[in-house]
Amino acid sequence: MEFDLKTIEALAPDQASLSAASKLTKRSSWPRLEKNEQQALIWGECQGSGSNPYRVVIDTGDHGYKCTCPSRKFPCKHTLALMWIAATAPASFAAAESIPEWVNDWLSRRRKTTPPPAQSTSGAAAKSIDEAARTDQSAAVEDVAAVERREAAQRKRAEDTRQAVSAALDELDQWIADQLRLGLSGFIDGSSDRCRRIAARLVDMKATALAGRIDEIPSRLMALRSEERPDAAIRELGKLVLLAKAWRSAPDDPELKRLVSTSETREQVLANPDARQVESFWEVLGEKIESRRDGLVSHSTWLLDLKSTTPQFAVLLDYFPASAGRRSNAFAPGDRFDARLVFYPSRKPLRALVAERMGEVISGAWPDFSFGAAKDPLATHASYQDAAPWIADCPLMLPPGAILVDDRGTGWWQAADDPQGIALPIAGAVNQTLLGLDLAATAALWDGARLDLLAAQSGFGRLDLS
Amino acid sequence: MRDCWITGGAAFDLAPTAWKTIAGGASPDEQERRLLAIAAQALDVALRPAAPKTLKRRPPLPRLALPMLPERLRPLLRAALKHAVDARRKTRVVTLVASRGFVLHPMDWMPSDQNSPDVYAPWIDWQASFDGERHAPLEKLTAENWDEFYPAARRIALANMRRTESASARMLIEAKASGEPAEVRLALIELMRVDLNPEDAPFLKSLSADRSGKVRELAGRLLARLGEHGHLSEGGADDPAVELAAFISEGKSGFIRRRTTYTPAKLKSPAQEKRRAELFETCNLVDLAARFGTTEPEFIGAWQFGTDNNADILIARMVAASGSDAAVTQMADTLVADGGKPALFVLHLTPRLDSRRKRALVRLILKQANYLSAINLAEGIDAGWLEWDDLSNGSALAGLRSAVAGNDEAVRRGADDILESLGFLATATTAAKLIDEVVAAGMPPAAPSLSVLRLNAALAEHQSRTDP
Incomplete structure (x- = not known):
């Protein structure tokens, strides 16, 4: 660890960032803190105000950093907080044997700048880490x-x-x-x-x-x-x-x-006694990041409950302005973690927040969902529509099947022993390799006309299709 | 109802009675909206997309002979593949993984050409089989089951057969090649390179009447390697070997033991230069040596390397294309033993060198260190054999260290390429040591250019864990 508070002070863009970072230095804000000393990297996941956690990685060698939050301050408060923890409580970081793919991904894309950041910047004098660390005593007393x-x-x-x-x-x-x-x-x-x-x-x-x-x-x-x-x-x-x-x-x-109209805040959902809470092992099925016409980017992370014997899903949904730039993914598909999720109250609860993260879970196959013989692949969709007919995208767990192509080159999912001649057309181009794989179970989103594949289990293990 | 809504207008009268009961009793606009809501729900819950009749199922992707790379190592592999910019470098990563006994996950990488390790042949054929009726059988290739094999499987079967029963493989090629189109025929005749021996000469000679010019040329070169003269026109003015010989001056050197030398003649114009290049392309070494009344190895032994770089490159290519095995090894051994810049010409010969000589060449390049980047050019070298001593003996390591520590961006990029190549060549231990070494010299430990080395090092770790 090569951080001292002076460096952090110098790197901070302004006093406000330092103050915000100081509030995030609590261990509880960071479900995951890891390091790899050999490669001089520290990384962590910070549960911020969004549904998806923010992922922060810092190269302790040259102070390069990356955070998935949409902030336009560089470094952002999450990065500063991670550096702060590294400087003051280096023991909080668990030594990681392997480097997560999102860290590798960042490494492979980053361009190295030669000189480490200058230790003294002109604005450094105006920022003080002591001041930021001072707890906010001025709690207003309202009459x-x-x-x-x-x-x-x-x-x-x-x-x-x-x-x-x-x-x-x-x-x-x-x-x-x-x-x-x-x-x-x-x-x-x-x-x-x-x-x-x-x-x-x-x-x-x-x-x-x-x-x-x-x-x-x-x-x-x-x-x-x-x-x-x-x-x-x-x-x-x-x-x-x-x-x-x-x-x-x-x-x-x-x-x-x-x-x-508008959605309730994170705090309101967490405080709502009616909100369903599920503590389980979750697997990240996949992510959808879409730019919308109203200038927002919607970022949804689909999760599968690994303890449930019937397929249960959750989605972490965030919106952020497209002007904040391309954001890297918060989770990597296939990640597994132990967490308590709180669902936004609804007839078919799907949208959720991570209330508490308990740790990682080792990878493996999905639970053995007993798909009934000759079952309608869209039965779940129909039941969602019966309860809440306004739902646009419905997550499905499809029984054993395969991807086939028609003469126009469009991919179709079809059940292995399909008796009814049902096939679901797939959105977008299909990876040719997928056509040769038998899919034991496939997680996908159905929007009434197209199947958007998320992930599948096959003889070749888990397939990331999102 | 749908048609009515598409063109515009009220659909209430067309609705089923049950729907009318629910939707009726309101303003006309409201009635339409209610019907629309019912129709939307009906479309969503009551209808199922029908499978088109033209749906085609592809045959299942075959299992390969080696186990899949452990899940744990896939991130490292993906990083290495991402860093490998072109297909050749990606194939090198794949070859390295195969050399440690693993294959890749099909969603990470699929072979795109014939240069992939043999273990991927079933996948190459699977990709080629999209009309998909035939299945590659596992039994021995014969004239009878020839058509049941996919081309890639057939090539591999034939290449293997050439190694063990070269004569039967030749007879099979002889029997089947003529029925194949020129391109396939050429690929089949190419296989004759494997364990080429004098018994192949009659068949190769018979190809001088082949329909395809490329096949005739290839057969001529293979014959030349066997010491047979490809061009039978002797000494005429239009014989290219005669014309080429005119570009080479024969001399003598040494005071006590006079030795013959062959030196490229000085050229007077770019046109001459061009002509000479063409002639080197078309002539066979055996014919050229014959013009000077000598044998191939003697000719190569007497060639004055280092006088004219271009001529050296041309002759190296000529030797690679048509020289006998003796000429090839003679040239490689002489140049590698002499060292210096001419040794790099051996790179042209790598496709024909045995793995011992290829390794010797790589060791020499590393030892000399002046032209380290030449290591990136070497083709067809085995993966994962380079020991730490090979690297630390010469000045290669020092060169890499100073390149990494320096500020020159171009030099650093060069070092990145070399590290990638070394990542392919090194043993796991060497890879791990080399990472430590360049990191100590100032390379960021997480640099992407170390990705192949990291994969290499991690692969060994896994092997030692799983080995009993």
């Missing part, structure tokens, strides 16, 4: 009247939002009726502009989440073949009708609120 005023204001805001959203949904209803009257073929051709316009109106009227979803409709339609688009348009618009109706009947339902 009762102020608390009441604040709560009243909150209630008023909530009521205003509800009214605005209600008006937004009226406008959406009218818009959908217009699309039907004008014809879906025109809607499909002009979906980009039409969806953009209604989405902008919905944002103005505080139905932000719904606006984001509508903004994505054009790209979902365009991903399909032209003959499939009318059905897909019916599905997309029909789901909006259902969602709007459901919200009107229960505007305070947390799931519907989340899908229409």
Whole structure:
């Protein structure tokens, strides 16, 4: 370890970063702290405000660093905190035998700069690590009247939002009726502009989440073949009708609120006694990082519960501005860990937060899910749709099967002994090698028209398909 | 209903009665929206995509003869593959792994050409078999089951047969080659290089009437290696060997024992230079030596290496293409023994050298250290044999250390390439020591250029753990 506090002080971009970093130096913020002295590396995972942990790696030799958080400060508070821990409590780092793939990945992409960072920078004098370390003593004492005023204001805001959203949904209803009257073929051709316009109106009227979803409709339609688009348009618009109706009947339902206007905060979910908690071993099936039209990047990490005998999934979902640049993945597919997840309350809980990480779990095969003979591969999807018909992407665990190709080169998943002639078309290009592998179990997302593969188990072990 | 919505308009009247019951009793717009919601749900839960009739299943990817690389080492392997910029370097990584008794996971790497280690032949054939009816049988290749073998499996079977029963392999090629297209025929005749012996001469001579020019040329070169004159036109003015001989001056040297020397003649123009290059390409060594009334090894022994670099390169290529085995070893041994820059010309001969001589060449390059980067050019060398002494004897290590410690970016990049090549050649112990050495010299321990060396070192560790 070659860090001293002076170096950290010099590297910090400003005093605020140091102060923020000091709050993250608690051991509990870091479920994983490891080092490899031979290669002069330390790395760790910090549970930040997002659902996915931030991964930080630092080259102690030349003070090169990388963090997966979207901060635009370099180094960010997570990097500074990791350096801080390395300087003050080097024993916290467990010696790791092998280097995780995400660290290797960073190493292979980084370009080495020759000189180590200068020890003294002009701004160094303005930052003080002592000041940052001082605990914040100025906890404000609020009087009762102020608390009441604040709560009243909150209630008023909530009521205003509800009214605005209600008006937004009226406008959406009218818009959908217009699309039907004008014809879906025109809607499909002009979906980009039409969806953009209604989405902008919905944002103005505080139905932000719904606006984001509508903004994505054009790209979902365009991903399909032209003959499939009318059905897909019916599905997309029909789901909006259902969602709007459901919200009107229960505007305070947390799931519907989340899908229409805004999501609750991490703290609210953690504090919610109704939120389902599952402590288990989890495997990272895969990640989806998608740039959305509203300027956000959605980053979802799909997890599989390894202790459950029926396939149970969870998704860690974060959004961050696309302007924050390309973000590296928080988890590597195939990673396994022991953790307590808290699910956002909903009819079919999928979205979750990592409440507590207990450690790593050794790799191996998936549990033996007993797939019933001749079972409908989309049965799970149908049950999700029955409970929550507005769900767009549904995770599936498919029984033994294989990937086949049609004469256009599109890949299709088909069960090994398929009696009903069902095959599910696969989104995107299929790796040719996959066509020769028997898949004992396949995890994928089904969006009603395409299968998005996440991972599979095969005779060649685990296959990463995301 | 769908058609109605596609073109635009109310679909209520077209809806099934049950749907009408649910959707009815509201404004026309609301009725349509309700129907849309029902239709959306029906599409999602009630319908299943039907499998197209044209769906094709590929045959299963065959298991290979070696075990898969342990999961634990896959990150290191992927790092090494990522760092290997081109197919040749990737193949080197794969060869190194195969030399330690493992194959790669098919999702990490699939062979893309014939240069992959033999153990991957079933995968090459699997890739070629996408129409997929035939299966490569395991029994011995014969004229009867010829067509049941995929080309890659057939090539490997034939090459193996050449090593053990060279005559039967030749007879098989003789019987089957003529029925194959020129490209396949050429690849089959290429196999005659394996254990080429005088008994092959009649068959090779019979190929002088082959339809394909390339096959005729190859047969001529193989014959030349056996000491048979490819060009039978003797001494005419248009004989290329005569023309080439004119570019070479014969002389004498030594005071007591007069020895014959052959020196490339001084050239007067680029046109001459070009012509000479062409002639070296087309002539066979045996014919050229015959022009001077000498044997191939004697001719090579008397050639004055170091006078004209270009001529040296040309003759090295000529020897590699058409020289007899004796000429090849004569040239390699002489140049390696003399050392210096001319020794690098032996690189042209590497495809024909036995592994002992190849190793000697690599050791020499490392010892001399002046042209360390030449090590990257050596082809077809075994993986994982270079001992620490080979590396530390000469000045190679010192050169690498100073390149790593220096500030010259180009030199450092050169060192990165050399380290990658050494990562392929070194034994596991050497690899581990070399990592320590360059890290001590200032290379960041996590540098990507050490990725092959790290994989190499880790592979041994695994082997020793699993060995009983």
